[in-house]
Amino acid sequence: MMHSDYKAQKEAFVSNLTGSPIGDIASVSLIMSLSVLVWSVCQSRLRLFTPYTPVAYLIDFLLNCVAFLFATTIYSSSPSLLNLFLLLPAVTIYLKSSPISHKHTTRAPIQSKTVKSTPLDSLPIKPSITHYRGAMIVSTCVAILAVDFPIFPRRFAKVENWGTSLMDLGVGSFVFSSGVVSVRSSLKDQVNKTHQRLSQRLSQRLLGSVRHSIPLLALGLIRLFSVKGLDYAEHVTEYGVHWNFFFTLGLLPPFVALLQSAFDVVRSYAILACILGASYELLLDRTNLGAFILVAPRTNLLSMNREGIFSFIGYLAIFLAGQSVGMTVLPRQQPARKGASKNEVLRNSILARLIILAGIWSLLYTFSTSYYGLGLTVSRRLANLPYFLLVTSFNCAQIAFCYAIERFCFPDIYKSSTKEEEARRCKGATSSILHAYNRNGLAIFLLANLLTGLVNMTMPTLHMRMLESMGVLIGYISVLSVVAVVLDRRNISIKL
Structure with missing residues (x-):
């Protein structure tokens, strides 16, 4: 009976989807990449952000924070116009000026006087990844408060059951980006030819992962008690009665540690992610699980938090895809070696592999939702197979775009002879604001949640006019940016 109710509700929602068309979401999301492009062109051609003066900070802030805020508010009906406003200056500056040599860079890396030049790192800190993660955190922080104002279009807000939106993609992207950087330690072990991490006993891996989870689970409990204690408005259908996003983030490390045993057999995170996502989709469609999540009464702890508990499977697949x-x-x-063929050069190119990966994930998403394929519908509430594939393809494309900008504007970054020189070049090719957001991303996200609650408890956000709303939102993102940059300047990293 529940299975038929689930099917009936699905058909009803599919006939009247909420959220945004994928093209609309892509047009708004393009703002983040174009902002990075404008910053990179200005830096590579004009050295506008070296030295990093107050004026440079203001331009950095306008490009990488305010631009996305405008895209989701006053330019939400015409994001292409804002894209054009960003693209034209970038093209003009690029055509009218020549690249400046790295010898003119005045910012030097921090290093000890007693330390000699060291060989190049096999896992360099890449500006493209910093820009991708920093822009994602900025957009997430903007959206969680902007959604409470009428100036933020409802089509960008989280969808109830079926369909997708900008904020739906933001949640999955946060998990995906965490997966991207989480493999750094494993790669270091491979480079150093120490397989200690892989050979550790399961109990040891779980113990280490639990240590990383405790702060996040504690934040989840703090959020739970504060929301309930202050009677703060919440959507029960988002994660459940007690569950929240911090619980999802906190439980990822232990489950990834458990799946490490499977990785010893299936040597591909992508295949593991697909197996997990497909198996979960089979459970949703071939059993009563889908009906239970959507229409079952909330009678016990499991049913009260069913969205958060079961959508965790989809988020775990997204995390593995990020890895x-x-x-x-x-x-x-x-x-590439001398005399290498074009095919060999392409196989060796990270950008080419990223483009291919984005294409493969996009084809899989299209097949899962197409009438001639599986005919499924995206659901962030379920974190089902199409949602997993959409988030993965979207983020692969974003990373490929950022990496292409890096290679286009700063082609000589990785041609340094020493690690110190490369660090100086990478620093000169990285936005200070996006670097600061990326460095303390989770702490800034937590502060954004606290400020969002404070604003909603002290202001009638749903009844504020455009100028008032923009004033509050610009002030809010300004506070977050100042805190992030000050922490970075004082060399403070808050690990949560």
Whole structure:
């Protein structure tokens, strides 16, 4: 009976989807990449952000924070116009000026006087990944408060059951980006030819992962008690009565540790992610699980939190897919040997592999939702197979775009002879604001949640006019940016 109710509700929602068309979401999301492009062109051609003066900070802030805020508010009906406003200056500056040599860079890396030049790192810190993660955190922080104002279009807000939106993609992207950088330690072990991490006993791996989970689970409990204690408005259908996003993030490390045993057999995070996502979709469609999540009464702890508990499977698949991309993009690209064929050069190119990965994931998403394929519908509430594939393809494309910008504007970053020189070049090719957001991303996200609650408890956000709303939102993102940059300047990293 529940299975038929689930099917009936699905058909009813599919006939009247909420959320945004994929093209609309892509047009708004393009703002993030174009902002990075404008910043990169200005830096590579004009050295506008070296030295990093107050004026440079203001331009950095306008490009990488305010631009996305405008895209989701006053330019939400015409994001293409804002894209054009960003693209034209970038093209003009690029055509009218020449690249500046790295010798003019005045910012030097921090290093000890007693330390000699060291060899190049096999896992360099890449500006493209910093820009991708920093922009994702900025957009997430903007959206969680902007959604409470009428100036933020409802089509960008989280969808109830079926369909997708900008904020739906943001949640999955946060998990995906965490997966991308989480493989750095495993890659270091491979480079150093120490397989200690892989050979550790399961109990040891779980113990280490639990240590990483405790702060996040504690934040989840704090959020739970504060929301219930302050009677703060919440959507029960988002994660459940007691569950929240911090619980999802906190439980990822232990389950990834458990799946490490499977990785010893299936040597591909991408295949593991697909197996997990497909198996979960089979359970949703071939059993009563889908009906239970959507229409069952909330009578016990499991049923009260069923959305958060079961959608965790989909988020775990997204995290594994992020790890698979991290295995591709984080290592240093090896130079092609002399006389190598074009095919060999392409196989060796990280950008080419990223484009291919984005294409494969996009084809899988299209097949899962197409009438001639599986005919499924995206559901962030279920975190089902199409949602997993959409988030993965979207983020692969974003990373490929950022990496292409890096290679286009700063082609000589990885041609340094020493690690210190490369660090200086990478620093000169990285937005200070996006670097600061990326460095303390989870702490800034937590602060954004606290400020969002404070604003909603002290202001009638749903009844504020455009100028008032924009004033509050710009002030909010300004506070977050100042805190992030100050922490970075004082060399403070808050690990949660």
